[in-house]
Amino acid sequence: MLYRRRKLDLPHGKVQTPVLFPVRNIGKRSSDNTPAYVGTIPDFSTAMINARSIRNREPMWNRLTNGVTLREEMDVPEDTIVFADSGGFDFTAEEIDTTPAETLDTQAQLGADIYGTVDVPLSRENRAAENQRRIDQSVEYALEASDRHTGDALLFASVHGYDPETIRNSIQHLEKNGDFDGYALGSMVPIRTDYKKVTKLVLSARQATDKHLHVYGLGGIVYQPLLLYLGVDSFDSSAFIRSAGNRNYLIPGFGGEPLRNIESLDRLPCPCPVCGQRELDEIREDRTALTKHNLWALAIELRRFRYVVEAGRDVEEYLDLRFQGNEVTRRAYETAKQQVRRLT
Amino acid sequence: MSNAFTISDEQQDYSQYDLNANPFPYSPVPNENPEIYCGQQHVSDKISSTVSSMLATGKSKHLVVTGKYGNGKSHTLKYTRSLLRDREDVVVGYVAQPGDGFLDIYHEFVYDLGFNRIQELAYEYLASVTRDVTDTNPMGAESMESLIDEGDVLLSDIVPEAIRRLSDVTKFADFARAIVHMVYEDTNLYAWQWLTAEGIRYEQRKEMEIHSALDDDTMGVRAFTAFKNMLLDLGYTGVFVFVDEFESIARLTPKNEQATLNSIRHLMDQNSSGLCILFGCAPEVWQDVMSEYHAFSERIGQEVSLRPLTSEHLYELVENYLDKERPSTVESRIRPFTEESLDLILQRSQGNVRQVLALCSRILDDAANENRQEITVDFVEEAI
């Protein structure tokens, strides 16, 4: 097993890894906004924000440059740990409208604890040559950010690639030519249904560096245990928001279940502060409650994994059970197991 | 209690013959890497001049070695191959027999080079591009691989350029992509299967952005030519192809036989430099090819025939073998054989080199077992 526990010492406090950074959609349409969870879910004193979209929202950006702190704007405690990615995922369809220097500026202005470097994500539909160009560009941006970066915040280089060599090669190249506190693997979302491929790519990144490894966008209920098993130190997710939008109820071990499939039931099986006290019909109507529960589900998933490890139980046995329900993820886990065993 | 078998790991003792071991091959199958050439001077002269001319001028040249079964065609080709394989400026492939057509010849050729060698060539190509577009200076496959592993060069930097150039050099973009995919662990098996013309599924091709299937003789000729052009671009002098048992094309239908010969002719026409094909063929089949397919035989033009072994050849051959295991020179060069006993062996094996060698091996063992000082005609008579 590659699972590992570390401690990150950051400007706004310490954080135990592995950890999830729930996505905070501030600066986006209000309907997508994340309900307050800091303080209600003790595990998550963390947040992932999109530097670019905050900067592009003029009223908010004006407040932030005139004395209001990001954490005030988010209505969270000042010791909240913030990971600001560059917002690269928005560039897929558009031209890049920022530079490494500008992004670093924004990240510093926001008082983020972790900076992700500007990147140009890949798509499986792209021609190979186009993806190669993007990989090259992201590496260049990362190195430029490394040259310019000062201060206490951690700098994570964003890394892309759809084959193990490219990922290893990029990380080695960045390690040699830059100064990074960790690496963040991107472009996994478009290929997330290809579990086998994602597993391979994550492992190749894990093998290439002992530094902190973040995986962008795959912190959902199914991927979380898989990433923990593969030794990933952090991940982020907006799945709890998106699922709630689709009235999808997340529950560890089962994945998501559309609530409309459950016609009459008084109480849901989860004992979290949302479900524990309320009846199903109440939650069905309350999207914010559903979002909060979904985030609790992610927290429970993480707690369970940690518990299994601390109790000295066999993690692989736990995961065998955990993944047995779904043929696709079971096979992905079996592949991961074989690969991990070869490495350990 | 009786010992029906005496099994021992002790070496047979050949010291009474001033030999360290039995030097003759046990099996009548030609050795993969023969050390001794038991051919004939006029044949080795002809091969030498063909090969040397290609090496010296870079111009393609081909040769047919004819000889009856057992006269040493395979041995001749394999011996020549073993000499050439040591050279760093050529690539050598051996095709045991032509199969059902040119695609099979191509397949066997690539297969004989092997996955590792093709992968090495892919790295060599990346190295040549890397030398041009970066400040690093990888001199071969190994140093290229380590530059990639260490992150000294960025794959995404050199791969697009490598594909562009190789497509230019080979006029075959799919081939260029397949070669470059040999360095990626996710796709190198598919790339290899495509390059060997084994055929891969459409999705696997799509993943490498390879549009064509390498599945007929025309594509085989194209891929082979691309391969050779890549080698010339890498600075190699040329490619040697040894096609053994060429006579087996006679069992193809006339249409397929013609198609095979046509493809080989196209290959020769498209490769006026850097290619040398040596065929091993039974004389009667070669006669037919010569008379029926002028266009093909004209391209080869050169033929040399192995003759059945003569006594003089045999004495010399046996001496060469014995010398391999002789600690010092002795007065009787063919001892413990006598000229008479060798003549009998030759007569019994009808001049077939393989049989002669196998017989020599067995008889020498028998003689050592029985502590015979000399291998006489009588002893051979008994042993055969």
Ligand SMILES: [Zn+2]
């Ligand atoms: Zn709940």
